[in-house]
Amino acid sequence: MKQQRVKRLALSYLAVIMTLSLVFSVIIYAVTSTQLNRELPPDDHIKQSADIEDQFHHRLERRDNETREMVVISLIALNGVMLVFGYWLSLVLARRTLAPIERSIEQQAQFVSNASHELRTPLAALLLSNEIAMRKRVLTDEKARQVLSQNVEEIKKLTNLSNSLLDLAKSENALNDPELIDVSNIIGEVVDQYSSIAKAKQVKILQNAPDGQKVTLQVNAVRQILSILVDNAIKYAPQKVGEVKILARLNKNSVEFIVKDNGPGISSNDQKHIFERFYRADAARTRTDASGYGLGLAIAKTLADRCGYTIHIKSKPSAGAEFILVIPNQ
Structure with missing residues (x-):
C-alpha cells in the first residue's frame, strides 16, 4: 500500500516534469524552424546563374531539413533521458514527501491503539466487578461498598486518562505570547502546587533559583512542563527518604530549569523512548507505587518542541533522574 502511494505520487510528479519538458521542446523546435525558414537579406544574395541559384536553394533546403x-x-x-531521470527524481521526491506523512499516520495509529488499550483495562475491571456482584443473590452493604469503591477507583483512572489526552491535544495548539517573569516565582508556584502531594508521600521538595532574575518565556507552557516533571519526580522518589530538587540556572544564551529526584533512575535504553506517548519503563522505575499512562513526559516534550525549547534527561540506574529544560534567551 505504501509503495502504491509512492508510485502514484511519483507519476504525478513525472507528469508535471514531462509536461514542462515537452512544452519547452515544442518551443525550441518552433524557434529553430523559424530561424531556418528566415530568408537571407537581399544584400547577401550573389548574382549568379539560375542553375547555380537553384542548386544553392536546394542545398540550403536540404540542410534545413537535416537540421x-x-x-x-x-x-x-x-525527453527520453528526462523520462528516465524524471522518474527516478520523482520517486525520490515522492518518498521524501510521504515520509513525514507516513510517520504521522503510523504515530496516530499507534496512539489510537495505545489509547484503546489503556481505556479497555479500567473498563474491563469495571465490567468484571459489576458482573461478579450481580451474580450474587445476596449483596451485603459491605460488599456493595467494596464494589462501589472499586468502581470509583477505575472511574478516577479513566478521568485521569481523559484529562491527559486533553492536555496532550491542548499542547499541540497555538501558544500565547511570551511573557517576562521572575524565574523564582514560576518555580515557587510549581512547588506550592505539589507541596501537599509531596508531604503526603513524605518526600522533600527543595528549590533553588536566583531572586530577581527575569526572563522572557512561554509562562503557561513552562509552568505545565515543570509541573509534569515535578509530579513525575515525586511519583518515583522513594517514600520517607525521597527528595526532589527544582532549580533554575542562568547561562549566557539560555536559562535552564532542572528537576532532580533520587529515585531508581532510568536505563540508557529506556531514555531513548522516555518521551514517547504511552511509554513506561519496564525496569526498576516501574516497580514503585507510581501509576500513570505514560503521557506526562510526552506532553512535556510536545510543549517544549512547540515553544522551541529542548528537554533532555540525565540518569543512571539506581542514581535518580535529572530532567533539564533549556530555554534560549529572547
Missing part, C-alpha cells in the same frame, strides 16, 4: 531532423532527434533523446 530539423537533428533537432527532433535531439529533443526526443532529451
Whole structure:
C-alpha cells in the first residue's frame, strides 16, 4: 500500500516534469524552424546563374531539413533521458514527501491503539466487578461498598486518562505570547502546587533559583512542563527518604530549569523512548507505587518542541533522574 502511494505520487510528479519538458521542446523546435525558414537579406544574395541559384536553394533546403531532423532527434533523446531521470527524481521526491506523512499516520495509529488499550483495562475491571456482584443473590452493604469503591477507583483512572489526552491535544495548539517573569516565582508556584502531594508521600521538595532574575518565556507552557516533571519526580522518589530538587540556572544564551529526584533512575535504553506517548519503563522505575499512562513526559516534550525549547534527561540506574529544560534567551 505504501509503495502504491509512492508510485502514484511519483507519476504525478513525472507528469508535471514531462509536461514542462515537452512544452519547452515544442518551443525550441518552433524557434529553430523559424530561424531556418528566415530568408537571407537581399544584400547577401550573389548574382549568379539560375542553375547555380537553384542548386544553392536546394542545398540550403536540404540542410534545413537535416537540421530539423537533428533537432527532433535531439529533443526526443532529451525527453527520453528526462523520462528516465524524471522518474527516478520523482520517486525520490515522492518518498521524501510521504515520509513525514507516513510517520504521522503510523504515530496516530499507534496512539489510537495505545489509547484503546489503556481505556479497555479500567473498563474491563469495571465490567468484571459489576458482573461478579450481580451474580450474587445476596449483596451485603459491605460488599456493595467494596464494589462501589472499586468502581470509583477505575472511574478516577479513566478521568485521569481523559484529562491527559486533553492536555496532550491542548499542547499541540497555538501558544500565547511570551511573557517576562521572575524565574523564582514560576518555580515557587510549581512547588506550592505539589507541596501537599509531596508531604503526603513524605518526600522533600527543595528549590533553588536566583531572586530577581527575569526572563522572557512561554509562562503557561513552562509552568505545565515543570509541573509534569515535578509530579513525575515525586511519583518515583522513594517514600520517607525521597527528595526532589527544582532549580533554575542562568547561562549566557539560555536559562535552564532542572528537576532532580533520587529515585531508581532510568536505563540508557529506556531514555531513548522516555518521551514517547504511552511509554513506561519496564525496569526498576516501574516497580514503585507510581501509576500513570505514560503521557506526562510526552506532553512535556510536545510543549517544549512547540515553544522551541529542548528537554533532555540525565540518569543512571539506581542514581535518580535529572530532567533539564533549556530555554534560549529572547
